Amino acid sequence: DTAVSQTPKYLVTQMGNDKSIKCEQNLGHDTMYWYKQDSKKFLKIMFSYNNKELIINETVPNRFSPKSPDKAHLNLHINSLELGDSAVYFCASSQRLMTSGDQETQYFGPGTRLLVL
Amino acid sequence: GIQVEQSPPDLILQEGANSTLRCNFSDSVNNLQWFHQNPWGQLINLFYIPSGTKQNGRLSATTVATERYSLLYISSSQTTDSGVYFCAVRGSGGYQKVTFGTGTKLQVIP
Numbered sequence: 040d041t042a043v044s045q046t047p048k049y050l051v052t053q054m055g056n057d058k059s060i061k062c063e064q065n066l067g068h069d070t071m072y073w074y075k076q077d078s079k080k081f082l083k084i085m086f087s088y089n090n091k092e093l094i095i096n097e098t099v100p101n102r103f104s105p106k107s108p109d110k111a112h113l114n115l116h117i118n119s120l121e122l123g124d125s126a127v128y129f130c131a132s133s134q135r136l137m138t139s140g141d142q143e144t145q146y147f148g149p150g151t152r153l154l155v156l
Numbered sequence: 157g158i159q160v161e162q163s164p165p166d167l168i169l170q171e172g173a174n175s176t177l178r179c180n181f182s183d184s185v186n187n188l189q190w191f192h193q194n195p196w197g198q199l200i201n202l203f204y205i206p207s208g209t210k211q212n213g214r215l216s217a218t219t220v221a222t223e224r225y226s227l228l229y230i231s232s233s234q235t236t237d238s239g240v241y242f243c244a245v246r247g248s249g250g251y252q253k254v255t256f257g258t259g260t261k262l263q264v265i266p
Contacts, residue, residue, distance in 0.1 A: 072254075080193075080240055082256040095253050127197065143187050143246070145254070147199035 042066050043148035045130050051154045052120055060115045060151045062130030070094075070136040071113035072145065073105060074129040082129070088113055089136045120155045127152050158183045158247040160257035168263045169233045177228040177260045179243035187246035187254065188219055190228050194239045202228070202241075233264045 043064045052058055064071065073085040087095035091107045102118040113130060130148040159182035169175055179188075190202040203210050203217040205226065210217055214233075219226040230237055240259040246252050 080259055080261075082242065082244075084253050084255075087253070097253065129199065131199075144189065144201050144204045145244075146201060147191075150197050150199075152197075 043130060043132055043146050045128075045148040045151050047151060048149060049152050049154075051156065053156055054120055054122060056120050057116070057118045058120060058153075059117070060128055060130075060153075062113045062115070062148055064111055064130075064132040064146070064148075066132055066134070066146060068132040068134050068146075069110060070133045071107065071110075072131040072133075073113065073115050074131060074147075076127040076129060076150070078126070086113075086115075087136065094136060120153075122155050125153055125155045158185070158245060158252070158255050160243060160245055160255050162241075162243060162257040162260050164260060165258065166261045166263075168265065171233060171235060171264055171266050173233050173264075174229070174231045175233060175262070177230070177241050177262075179226040179228070179245075179257055181224050181226075181243075181245050184224070184248045185221065185245040186248040187244075188226055189244045189254075190217055190226070191242045191244065192237075192239050193242065193259075199242075230262075233262075235264045235266055238262055238264050 046061045070089045072087045086105045088107045104116045107113045127150045131145045133145045161180045163178045188206045205217045205219045207221045214231045216229045242259045244256045246254045
């Protein structure tokens with residue numbers, strides 16, 4: 040009964056490859072996010088989707104392309120992987136976006152540790 | 157964009173001690189959350205607290221929005237409290253992203 044799940048947990052790949060990370064939430068939330076945590080533990084938002092619609096797209100290279108087939112899923116595809124893409128990628132969800140009250144409380148998945156060699 | 161600073165960056169406590177972690181932000185906010193990232197990397201939401209005070213067991217948090225800071229209190233610390241504590245804010249006015257602070261790394265020793 041995991042609330043926010045991600046697959047895979049670990050991903051080791053060569054530079055130049057294309058890879059995908061999947062995220063699913065069973066909380067019935069409308070909003071999902073992707074975050075990147077670098078080696079210094081700094082967390083930065085990459086994308087935010089609300090009801091399958093892209094809301095926030097930070098200054099992320101075009102090689103990163105999120106896809107939300109439905110409200111419960113938000114996948115991240117990365118083309119032409121580079122050494123600097125090595126990080127932990129977190130998926131998160133919240134009941135709503137930009138509302139008052141704690142409906143914006145975010146619930147995080149376990150993270151995907153990506154290592155590009 | 158909004159700047160979020162946390163202090164102290166590192167903290168070592170003896171088990172049973174109390175501590176206060178601080179989060180300063182550079183602009184008005186309408187969303188503030190505290191998270192704990194445990195040593196295994198899992199991020200757990202502790203509080204949603206854009207203003208006021210909340211308590212949950214040994215943890216409590218206070219946000220003084222007008223003065224642009226939030227405090228997280230940990231009482232009677234336990235080794236399981238070790239990890240990194242982040243505050244995350246979303247600025248008010250318009251459509252703004254959530255910005256995380258740099259974190260406070262806490263180590264509780266027995």
